[in-house]
Amino acid sequence: MNEESFQKLLLNLGFENNGFFSFIKGKVHRYPVEDFPWACIPILDDNLRIKDIRIIVPEFLNEKSLLINIHEYYHAYELFNELGNIYVENLDIREAYAKDKERLYLKMKK
Numbered sequence: 001m002n003e004e005s006f007q008k009l010l011l012n013l014g015f016e017n018n019g020f021f022s023f024i025k026g027k028v029h030r031y032p033v034e035d036f037p038w039a040c041i042p043i044l045d046d047n048l049r050i051k052d053i054r055i056i057v058p059e060f061l062n063e064k065s066l067l068i069n070i071h072e073y074y075h076a077y078e079l080f081n082e083l084g085n086i087y088v089e090n091l092d093i094r095e096a097y098a099k100d101k102e103r104l105y106l107k108m109k110k
Contacts, residue, residue, distance in 0.1 A: 040075035
């Protein structure tokens with residue numbers, strides 16, 4: 001899968017083309033392995049406001065790596081929509097929403 005087809009997939013999963021893809025370009029670090037500490041990292045200013053985002057994900061190797069990408073990109077998409085706001089972790093809620101996007105992909109794939 002390439003970036004363009006991945007972006008189309010994300011749009012089908014409910015991401016809006018609201019500048020997110022342009023914003024995130026160059027902020028994604030891909031590695032050619034599946035097992036790694038994958039993450040979406042909010043970059044905060046001195047007042048704990050979200051000022052930037054970084055994503056660490058695997059290359060598109062198989063379905064597992066695709067699901068990891070969907071998951072981490074969803075976290076980034078949430079943070080993008082919160083840029084300038086004080087970061088509130090809400091880990092359980094954020095994880096549940098990202099897992100929902102994974103499930104939606106698997107459901108769409110059938």
